[in-house]
Amino acid sequence: MEPYEDPRLPVEDRVTDLLARMTPEEKAGLLCHGRMLAGDRGPYRSGAELIGERHINHFAMMQVPSPGEMARWNNHVQDLAAATRLGIPVTLSSDPRHGVVSNPATAHTGGGFSPGPEPIGLAATDDPDLVEEFARAVAGELRAVGIRLALHPMADLATEPRWARISGTFGEDADRAGRMLAAYVRGMQGDSLASGVACMTKHFPGHGPQADGEDSHFARGKWQAFSGNNLEQHLKPFEAALGAGTAQMMTCYSIPGGSGLPEVGASFSREAITGLLRERLGFDGVVCSDFNVLTGLDIPGLGELPPRNWGVEHLSLTEQLLKLLDAGVDQLGGETRTALLTDAVRDGSVTEDRIDASARRILRDKFRLGLFEDPYVDPEAAEALVGSPATRELGRRAQRRSLVRLTPRRGALNRIPASPAVYVENVDPAVAACYGRVVDRPEEADLAVVRLQAPYEQRESPLERHFHSGSLEFPPEEIRRLEALCATVPTAVDVFLDRPAVLTGLSSAAALLTGSFGAYDDLVLDVVFGRRDAEGVLPFDLPSSMAEVEASFGDVPFSMPNPLFRCGRRAGG
Template sequence: MTPYKNPALPVEDRVTDLLGRMTLEEKAGLMCHGRMFPGSGAELVTERHLTHFAMMHVPSPAEMAEWNNTVQDLAAGTRLGIPVTFSSDPRHGFTGNPATAHTGGGFSPGPEPIGLAATDDPELVERFAAMAGRELRAAGIRLALHPMADLATEPRWARISGTFGEDAGRAARMVAAYIRGMQGAGVACMVKHFPGGGPQAAGEDPHFSYGRHQAYPGANLDYHLRPFAAAFAAGVSQLMPCYAIPTGSGLAEVGANFNRDVITGLARERFGFDGVVCTDFNALTGFEIPGVVSLPPRNWGVEHLPVLDQLAMMLDAGVDQLGGETCPELLTELVASGRVPESRLDVSVRRLLREKFRLGLFENPYADPDAATRLVGGPEHRSLGREAQRRSLVWLTGSPRAARTLYVENLDPDVAARYGRVVERPEDADLAVIRLSAPYEPREGLLESHFHAGSLEFPAAELDRLRAVAAKAPAAFCVHLDRPAVLTGLVPVADRMLADFGAADEVVLDALLGRTPVDGVLPFDLPSSMRAVRESREDVPFDTRDPLFTTGHPGASARKSSTSGPASSRNSSK
C-alpha cells in the first residue's frame, strides 16, 4: 500500500507522500473549485484534474448520491485516485437565489439563518446545523459554503437573510454553534465573507460593479470581525473572502480576494487561521452558461490588470483555491513563467489535501442513494425544521386569538381551510390573514432580479390597498423579513402583526391564531423611515434614528450582547 492510501498513518505523513507524487498540472487542478450540475462536467475530473465542485441544481438527494458515486468512480480511475469534494450553498431554507442559496430537492427546511438568530438559542442552532449536515453528507455533499458571519448593519443589503443579524455578540454565538453542528456531522464549513460583507456602500451588493465598495464611516471594522473570531475559535475549516473593496477601512483598497492585508494580515497573522482560503466564486474569469447567462469577473479594484497579474496577487495575498474557476492552465502558466515558484502551490495543495484526508474521503467517498432517500426529509428532521421555523417567529404587535372565518392572501387556501372557513371577501371574514414580503425595488437582469435591494418602504399604492383590506376586517399581517422593512404605515391598521424569516403557512397560522407560542426576538432593528436608513452609517449597528422596533423586541433584553462598537451619534433613542 502506498503511504498516502494507508489510513493507519498520520494525516500529515499521508499529505507529504501524496504531495510528492503530484505533477504541476495535478496541483493546479486541485486549486480550482469548479461548478457542476448532475450529469455534466465529468471531463473536468478526468482531463483537467479538478477534484472540488460546487453543486448547482440537485434534483433529489438520491440522484445527488448517485452522481457523487459516478464522479468518485471517475476520480478513482485517475493516476493518483484523489477523491472529489462536493460543496454546496445553503439548501435548508426558503430563499432561492441561484447565486447564493437553493431550495427544494427534498431537504428539510428551517428558517433562513437570520431566523435562526431570531431564536436566540445556540443549542437549537447547533441541532439544526447538525441535522442539515447529516442530510448533506447523505447526499454526498461534504463541504458547506456557509455560514455567513457577515453582520446586518446596512439595512438595504440584499444578503441579510443569510446572516445572523445586526448584533455582533449574538451573531458570534450563532456562527460558532452552526459550525459545531455542521462540522460535528462530518461536513466542513467555509465561513464567509471575510472580513465582513455587511457594510456595503448604500446597501448595494458586490456581485455587481455598482456594489464594489464597502463603507466604514464609523471606523468599525473590528466590530465586523467579531463573528469571524468566533468562527476561528470554533475550528472552522475554510474561509471565503468577500468580493468588495474595503473602502475606508484602513486596509488595502482592492477586493478582498486579491488583498494581502485581509487574507495574510488579518486571517493568517492576526487570527492564526491555517485552514483553506477559497476565493468567492468567479472573481477571476467570470461565469458563463452558454445561451443562459454570461457574467463578468468580480475582480474589483484590479480590473485593469492582466488576468495573470490578478492571479499572482491572489496567491501573494494568501489564497489557496480559486472559487468557481476551471482554469488550472493559468496556474501552470504562472509557474512556468517563473513568476511564482511551484513551492508556493505546494503550500496551498497541502492544506487542500489535509482537508480531504480529515473528511475521510480517501477511505470512503461514496454515498448510499437508498439511505439518502430514507434520511433526507425524514419525519424527525422535518419536525426539527418546523420547530426552528416556529421558534424564529417574532411577535411585533397585537395579540393572537382564534377566528372562525378567514380571508387570506399569499397563503395556500387548502391549508387555511384547516383553520376556518375561507371566504373570498375580507368583509365576510372574522380575520384577514395576509402574508407579505419585505419591500424591495425590482432590478433588471437575470441575476440581479434575485437580489432584493433598494427601498424598504411599501409602495404607496400597495400600502393604500392593505389599509383598505384592514378597514373591512381585522387584519393579521405576517411579513417575511429577508431584510428589515419600514412598517410605519402598516402597524397602525394591523390587528396583529408577525415577522417570519422562512416559515410554512401552517406554522404562521398556528401562531397568529394562538395555537402555538411565539418567542422569537428581532435580530435587527426595523427602521421607522427610509430617511433614517439613508442617514445611518453602513458599518455601525443600531444606527437608524428612532427605529420602529429594536433588536431583541419583544424581549426585555434587547441588545443585551451588544457591548462594543461605537455608539451612534445620529440615533436619539439609543
C-alpha cells in the same frame, strides 16, 4: 499500499507523501474549485474532462434533482477520480440548501432537503442549542448525498439594512451572531470532520457594509462604505467561527472603502488575508476566493456575470492571479482554467513552493474528511434519510421558534369565534381552511390574514432580480390598500423579513403584526389564532423610515437613532 493511502499514518505524513508524488498539473487542479450539475447538464464542462484531464477534484454542486440521483452522481465522479493516476477523491461542496430562498448565485431549494428558516431565522430563535441541533441534521442530509463541504455559514453582519443578502446572515448583533455561528459550525463539523461536513465560513473580512446596500456580485455594488470606521466589529463573528474550528474561509468580493484596508477586493488583499486572517487571527486553514473573481460566468436563462475582480480590473489576467496568490488565497473559487497556474509556475512567476503551501492545506482537509478511506455513499440510504419525517419536524420547530411578534394582539383577534370566516392573501386556502371558513371578500370575514414579502425594487437583469435591493418602504398605494383592509376587518399581517422592512404604517393599522424568516403557513396561523405565541427575537433593527436608513452608518450596528422596533424585541415587548 502507498503511505498516503494508509489510514494508520498521521495526516501530515500522508499529505507530505502525496504532495511529493504530484505533478504541477495535478497541483493546479487541486487549487481550482469548479462547478458541476448532476448528470453533466448545462454549460459546465463534463466531469470526465475536468477530473480526468484537468485534475480538478473540488466542485460546487448546483441544482440537485433528488437525493438518490445526487448520491449516484457522487459515486460516478468518485469512480472517475479513482481512475486517475493518484486516485485523489473528489470533494463536493454546496451553497445552502435548507432554507426557503432560492437564488441561483447564492442558495438553492428543492432536492428533497428538509427546510428550516433562513439563517437570519436561526438567529431569531436565540437558541444556540437548537441551531447546533439543526446544523447537525443539515450535515447528515448533505453527507448522505456526498456533499462534504458547506459553502456557508455567512459571518457577515446585517448593518446595512438595504443589503440583498441579509437573510443569509445571523443578524445585526455581533455577539448574538457569533454565538449562533459557533453553534452552527459545531453542528455541521461534528466531533471530527470525518463524521461531519466541513464549513467554509464567509465572506472575510465582512460583507455587510455594502454602499447603499448594493451587492458586489454586480459592478454597481463593488464598494463598501465603512463610514463609521467599524471594521473591528465585523471581525467578531469570524473570530467566533474560528474559535469553533471552522475548516475553511471564503473571501469577500467587495472593496472595503474607508476600512483602512487597500481598495481592492479581499481576495486580492494581502493585508486582509495574510495580515488579518492568518497573522492576527491565527487561521491556517484553506482560504478560497469567492467564485469567479478571475473568470466570468454564464448562468443559463439568467445571463452572464463578468469577473468580480473589483479594484484590479486594470491588471492583466496573469497579474490578477499573481495578486491572489500573493494575498494568500489557496483555492480559486469557480475557476477551471488550470493552465493559468501551470503557466505561472513554468515561467517562474510563481514558485512551486508557493503552490505546495496551498496544496498542503487543501489535501489536509481531504484526509481529515476521510475521503481517501471511503468517498462513496448509499443512494437508497440517501433517499430514506434526506427529508425524513424527524428532520422535517426539526426544521418546522426551528421555523416555529423563529417567528417574531412585533405588536400585541388587538381587538377582535383576542375574541376569535369558534368557527370564524377567514379572508387570506398569500396564504394557502387549503391550510387556512383548517382554522376557519375561507371567504372571498374581506367584508364577509371575521378576520383576515395577510402574508407579505419585505419590499424591494425590481431590477432589470434576470439574475439581479434575485437580489432584493433598494427601498425598504412599501409603495404608498399598497399601504393605503392594506390600511383599508385593516379598517374593514381585523387583520393579522406577517412580513417575510429577508431585509428589515419599514413597517411604520402597518404597525398601527394591523390587529397583529409578526415577522417571519421562512415559515410554513400553518405555523404563522397558529400564532394568529392563539394556539401558540411567537417566541423569536428580532435579529436586527427595523427602521421607521428610509430617511433614517439613509442617515445611518452602514458599518455600525444600531446606528439608527429612532428605529420602529429594536433588535432583540421579543413577543411585542
